[in-house]
Amino acid sequence: MRNSFVLVGLLFSINAFATTPQELLKQYEAQAKQEIPAFTSFSADRGASFFRAERTHSDGKKVSCSTCHTSDPRNQGKTRANKVIEPMAPIVNPQRFTDAAKVEKWFGRNCKDVLERTCTTLEKGDYIQYLVNIK
Amino acid sequence: MKKWMQFLVLITSITSTSALLASGGMIEGGEGGGSQMPPVSNAKWKAECSSCHMLYHPGLLPEKSWNKMMAGLDKHFGENASLDEATRVEITRFLALNSADKQDNRRSSRINQSIPAGAAPLRISETRYFLSKHDEISVSTFKRKSIGSAANCVACHKNAEKGDFSESQVKIPR
Numbered sequence: 001m002r003n004s005f006v007l008v009g010l011l012f013s014i015n016a017f018a019t020t021p022q023e024l025l026k027q028y029e030a031q032a033k034q035e036i037p038a039f040t041s042f043s044a045d046r047g048a049s050f051f052r053a054e055r056t057h058s059d060g061k062k063v064s065c066s067t068c069h070t071s072d073p074r075n076q077g078k079t080r081a082n083k084v085i086e087p088m089a090p091i092v093n094p095q096r097f098t099d100a101a102k103v104e105k106w107f108g109r110n111c112k113d114v115l116e117r118t119c120t121t122l123e124k125g126d127y128i129q130y131l132v133n134i135k
Numbered sequence: 136m137k138k139w140m141q142f143l144v145l146i147t148s149i150t151s152t153s154a155l156l157a158s159g160g161m162i163e164g165g166e167g168g169g170s171q172m173p174p175v176s177n178a179k180w181k182a183e184c185s186s187c188h189m190l191y192h193p194g195l196l197p198e199k200s201w202n203k204m205m206a207g208l209d210k211h212f213g214e215n216a217s218l219d220e221a222t223r224v225e226i227t228r229f230l231a232l233n234s235a236d237k238q239d240n241r242r243s244s245r246i247n248q249s250i251p252a253g254a255a256p257l258r259i260s261e262t263r264y265f266l267s268k269h270d271e272i273s274v275s276t277f278k279r280k281s282i283g284s285a286a287n288c289v290a291c292h293k294n295a296e297k298g299d300f301s302e303s304q305v306k307i308p309r
Binding site for chain 1: 217284286
């Protein structure tokens, strides 16, 4: 009996976090519509240039998303501490963009690391759209 | 009376010899009384502290160092490694509970002893213990592509994430 309670609880907790990239995009879309009156849709092209856009960090180093994720999101990347980063493109890594909290956590960290500011909803949506569209 | 004294001397010498042998065996074998760090486990520590770098055993730094590290995660060796508050608190507690100054294994104690009272280093590689243990490794060796930096213990100590840094396991990659 106790076991079945645990099992039911586990199923609920998994459901609470699991999502799909499409659902996640819809959430960001709803947010973007609220924030930007002129918003129409996310753009994979804008996402692609965002992914590769290199800027000079205040520490003097050139950085971009592709510094760690490589320029092809189907590839494994590498952290500065030599640890493998699994590919960002869901086509090769279906785990990507299936956990909303995880996505927000990493946008929170990496936007500050690369851009030294938070990312806008438009940037986040474009970024996910770009990666989701990769075949 | 004389026989009783002889007996005492005999017993004393036997016990001290065996004690000496036992301690000698421990140093050479690196087993028993704890030369290696004990296995520790916490799901959040494992998940959060190993997504960007290898998983460092809590016994590698004293509590004061872990506390300082966990209080500055927004600037973690130049990167933003912020955690939500509940996770941060849980991991900090776990690290403190198993830190070098709470361990009775020899390596943790020596690391801890090599750190001056007023210091709370964040880099294990800056402790006197680490430096003395790696004094034969050149800067260029640490910079090899297969190693990266002195922070990448697992490059040479394959069981580093389990807290095993025994000399017999060391293999320096080309």
